[in-house]
Amino acid sequence: MSRILIVEDESIIRAALRRLLEKNNYNIDDAASVDESTSRFNLIEYDLIISDLRLPGAPGTDLIKLAKNVPVLIMTSYASMKSAVDAMKMGAVDYIAKPFNHDEMLSTISSILNQQPVDHHNISIEAQVQHTEITGSCEAMLSLFSRTSKVARTDATVLVLGESGTGKELIARSIHEQSARAQSPMISVNCAAIPESLIESELFGHEKGSFTGADSSRCGLIEAADKGTLFLDEIGELPLEAQARLLRFLQEGEIRKVGSTQSIKVNVRLIAATHRNLKELARTGLFREDLYYRLYVMELKMPPLRERGQDIIELAQRFLISACCRMKCPQATLSDNAQQIMLQYSWPGNVRELENAIERAVILADNRLITPELLGLDIDTRPSLQRLESEYSEQATSHQAATNPAPKKQPQAGLSMDDYFQRFVIEHQDEMSETDLARKLGVSRKCLWERRQKLGIPKRPKG
DSSP, rough: OOOOEEEEEEEHHHHHHHHHHHTTTTTTEEEHHHHHHHHHHHHGGGGGEEESSSSSSOTTHHHHHHTTSSSEEEEEEEOOHHHHHHHHTTOOSSSSSSSSOOHHHHHHHHHHHHOOOSSSSSOOOOGGGGOOOOOOOOOHHHHHHHHHHHHHHHHOOOOOOOOTTHHHHHHHHHHHSSSSTTOEEEEEGGGSSOOTTTHHHHHHHHHHHHTOOOOOOOOOOOHHHSSSSEEEEEESSSSSHHHHHHHHHHHSSSSEOOOOOOOOEOOOOOEEEEEHHHHHHHHHSSSSSHHHHHHHEEEEOOOOOGGSHHHHHHHHHHHEEEEHHHHHHHOOEEEEEHHHHHHHHTTTHHHHHHHHHHHHHHHHHSSSSSSHHHHTTOTTOOOOOOHHHHHHHHHHHHHHHHOOOGGSSOOOOOOHHHHHHHHHHHHHTTTTTTTHHHHHHOOHHHHHHHHHHHHOOOOOOOO
């Protein structure tokens, strides 16, 4: 049973968190301040310390040094990236904002405890390096693993491409863990999740008084990643002004805080990821072309789950074991029909959707056998691109026989799903609305728009 110390001055929150963790089989002690925790308890005997950032007397971050190798999870009602950056830079293992969701708290604690060695006393530096496990044995994944291993030994900038949910951040973390920077922090940033007005301040930091609300100087996320790795997810959403600053950082190895006249040298390895076509964005002026070529040193492509064959079943088995252990229920198994359905499904949400489907099935299963209906995959009413390919081929063949069209109208063997998607949209967009096109393709209007951007399919002008 893992021992956890809660340091929180608000008695209601402290008692509620204690009840939650004790209900989930953790051994809990609590204190109202840093001084009380050090006077009553031996901090190094705990597996995890959860502390509020702002406490009477010393701040919660003081526990990071006092607890030595014990991980410290910082929580605060001041839900800002600035507090997170400062806490993480001082050595906090993670950061969670109050009011927190119970599932989020439990998931964060489980992740931290599973990643940390049990013995915190005589631990070697090498043993502290985490290792992200990525499953896959299809040809595309084996090729990806080989390229990842090679690029990890360098400091080259990496651009990871792939659809949402394919595991781009896992590959970035694997590169970091295999690199010489593994002992230093890896800072992950979702560029789409930070307001445009704050993105430059969050990445590069700011000086006191540089804008309204800048009450003190703050370091940015790039500076927090010094000697480590910075992972910029959804880099295609980065505003042009921030792109210019990022380009200078890549060229000169230095940053300048917002409102500062002095540059700061930093040693940071950049890994970027996107599901968008950056080359097309650069062509239309939405992404800096010079930055695109700076990023395009090494490209890694994450294959979509629908193209990974038996990897789907292997991943499902792993998620099944993990979900059953997490929910403390007997081990479940996948029925043959469920496995067949999973291999046929197009998985638009990729690995993330598969994990959620397995977790849902474990919750609903009564006899520990996972059947197709428990997975909740709407295969019949949600046509896949594979079915579209089949339908299109049959229609085109019939049309050719009836009207003897030109050879270019014939479906060609070996066309990819993107080819069929593009051809279907181009040939039907005159007589079908965007809503009808999306419905026929089995995707949302947003997904249709995104794939138009990715494949460069223009809308026909009306009139």
